[in-house]
Amino acid sequence: MLGVAALVSSIALTLCYFILVPFINYFRDPKGLRKYPKLSFWSGISDLPFIYESHRGFRSNAVLKAHRQSPVVRIGPNALSFSSPKAIKDIYGHNTACTKDLFYQELAGSHFHLADVIDKSDHARKRKMLSSAYAIKNLEGWEHKVADMTGRMIRAFDARCMAPLVKGQDPSQQDLTVDYRMWSNLFTVAAIANIGLSEDLGFLDRGDDLITSEAADGTLKQVHFRECLSATAWAQSNLVWSYSWYKRFVTLSNLVSPTYRQKWRLNKDWDGIVRNRATTRFKRYQAGEKLDDFFTAILHDKAGTPNNLEWGEMVAEVSIMMNAGSDTTAIAMNNVMFLLLKHPACLNKLREELDGALDDDEDVAPYDKVKHLPYLRACLDESMRLLPPTTFGLPRRTPAEGAPVDGDFIAGHTSVSISSYIAHRDPTVFPEPEQYRPERWLGDAGKELQPYFIAFSAGARGCIGRNISYLEQMVVLASLLHRYEFALPHARWEPTRRENFNLSPGPMPLKIWKRKCLSDA
Numbered sequence: 001m002l003g004v005a006a007l008v009s010s011i012a013l014t015l016c017y018f019i020l021v022p023f024i025n026y027f028r029d030p031k032g033l034r035k036y037p038k039l040s041f042w043s044g045i046s047d048l049p050f051i052y053e054s055h056r057g058f059r060s061n062a063v064l065k066a067h068r069q070s071p072v073v074r075i076g077p078n079a080l081s082f083s084s085p086k087a088i089k090d091i092y093g094h095n096t097a098c099t100k101d102l103f104y105q106e107l108a109g110s111h112f113h114l115a116d117v118i119d120k121s122d123h124a125r126k127r128k129m130l131s132s133a134y135a136i137k138n139l140e141g142w143e144h145k146v147a148d149m150t151g152r153m154i155r156a157f158d159a160r161c162m163a164p165l166v167k168g169q170d171p172s173q174q175d176l177t178v179d180y181r182m183w184s185n186l187f188t189v190a191a192i193a194n195i196g197l198s199e200d201l202g203f204l205d206r207g208d209d210l211i212t213s214e215a216a217d218g219t220l221k222q223v224h225f226r227e228c229l230s231a232t233a234w235a236q237s238n239l240v241w242s243y244s245w246y247k248r249f250v251t252l253s254n255l256v257s258p259t260y261r262q263k264w265r266l267n268k269d270w271d272g273i274v275r276n277r278a279t280t281r282f283k284r285y286q287a288g289e290k291l292d293d294f295f296t297a298i299l300h301d302k303a304g305t306p307n308n309l310e311w312g313e314m315v316a317e318v319s320i321m322m323n324a325g326s327d328t329t330a331i332a333m334n335n336v337m338f339l340l341l342k343h344p345a346c347l348n349k350l351r352e353e354l355d356g357a358l359d360d361d362e363d364v365a366p367y368d369k370v371k372h373l374p375y376l377r378a379c380l381d382e383s384m385r386l387l388p389p390t391t392f393g394l395p396r397r398t399p400a401e402g403a404p405v406d407g408d409f410i411a412g413h414t415s416v417s418i419s420s421y422i423a424h425r426d427p428t429v430f431p432e433p434e435q436y437r438p439e440r441w442l443g444d445a446g447k448e449l450q451p452y453f454i455a456f457s458a459g460a461r462g463c464i465g466r467n468i469s470y471l472e473q474m475v476v477l478a479s480l481l482h483r484y485e486f487a488l489p490h491a492r493w494e495p496t497r498r499e500n501f502n503l504s505p506g507p508m509p510l511k512i513w514k515r516k517c518l519s520d521a
């Protein structure tokens with residue numbers, strides 16, 4: 001009898017917690033959020049509709065459609081999405097009163113890293129520690145590492161070159177020898193491992209991403225880097241949106257879903273990859289090796305004074321470096337190649353610029369020769385405008401006393417965000433936003449667009465790695481387009497795309513052959 005009573009009361013309590021309390025809160029509306037249109041009928045009551053959209057694979061596109069009705073959309077009981085470019089400064093600008101939202105805390109490991117730390121002074125400490133390593137003046141120091149990786153990519157691509165494509169024909173299946181999505185990712189992981197940890201992963205020489213993962217007990221095994229990182233992003237980006245329930249969702253998904261079980265297992269392997277990178281590099285430091293890389297900046301300042309970080313914090317910084325430092329740039333590289341192949345007039349114009357700047361026999365484009373090429377930069381920026389690698393609305397939290405956003409007063413402790421995918425489609429700033437038009441970035445008109453370009457976010461929490469990313473993107477794209485021709489499988493070919501935290505394209509098989517003018521030279 002007692003058992004039945006306990007069961008009934010726990011069901012009643014659960015129903016009350018999940019249904020009654022959210023309903024009451026919705027109608028009480030203490031923050032005045034009910035006036036905003038909702039992403040879906042239930043979005044004011046529960047985060048589950050947003051979690052459902054995540055599983056469908058392209059949240060930002062669903063939010064974009066909702067923004068056609070309103071510049072502010074309620075995407076969860078406590079979460080607003082903005083679309084107006086005016087909201088950028090309020091949410092992300094240098095003087096914003098908003099902080100990173102609880103989202104970052106939920107996803108953090110035992111220690112915060114530069115990207116997920118919430119406390120502003122702790123962030124300032126970390127950013128100061130790492131800023132010299134990432135500074136623009138240090139790019140020269142990293143250029144030879146990027147050049148080395150580009151040279152290896154060229155060797156791999158030379159070996160996969162086919163006979164030129166016959167005009168008017170599509171490549172045959174066996175001629176599609178380069179999965180550019182994979183190769184650009186092998187490149188960025190290998191490059192950041194070299195720049196960040198002085199480690200040679202050999203990915204570009206072998207053409208695979210096999211890497212050692214180290215369990216907490218020291219057991220080692222070989223895993224695939226891309227599979228582990230992508231499974232982690234898939235699972236986390238599906239479930240995190242109901243912050244207070246996230247940890248329970250992780251447990252539950254592990255119990256009931258074989259797919260999730262597999263993803264969380266790969267997530268452990270991802271942690272093991274990071275652990276092994278950190279322990280491997282630390283052993284070299286202990287052995288007295290003096291290495292010029294980001295890890296050195298984590299260990300001590302330029303004068304050699306130790307930073308005395310806890311081991312967990314060092315591992316966390318290695319984690320964000322290997323993650324943010326590889327996935328985003330690889331997506332950007334893939335997208336710009338795709339868009340240029342889809343827009344031959346832009347590709348020809350870029351080739352003309354590159355051929356004017358580079359010698360015929362130059363394999364790897366020297367950064368000095370390409371860094372100021374206006375059309376190259378315009379092609380990259382237009383690609384990151386149309387398809388920003390990181391598409392989701394980066395969640396910020398209003399301060400306790402509330403804050404103005406886009407002319408509205410938003411109550412305290414509310415989650416606010418603006419997705420770059422949406423902001424970059426504002427036709428008042430970017431006319432014909434769905435068109436790939438690098439020309440819009442040229443000259444003074446192009447400079448005026450910069451405050452509305454948020455692929456790297458903005459303000460104090462903007463991307464610290466953007467200079468490294470431009471270095472990699474420019475050198476690789478210039479070198480490859482100068483040396484090769486590429487063809488997509490056919491004229492209407494499109495990649496699959498899934499939005500985890502980044503908008504991740506699927507494989508992009510290409511045919512590749514040497515450019516005639518160069519092979520004749």
Ligand code: HEM
Pocket residue numbers: 114115116127192320321324325326328329332388389390394454455456457460461462463464465466468469
């Ligand atoms: C196309 C390439 C890249 C894109 C689109 C990109 C985008 C972004 C964005 C949107 C943020 C803000 C994240 C947030 O607020 O949650 C960010 C922050 C960050 N990015 Fe990047 N990123 C790129 C390349 C890189 C590279 C190459 C590195 C490292 C080498 C890097 C390291 C970081 C770090 C550490 C942060 C946190 C900065 C802070 O909070 O102070 N990123 N990035």
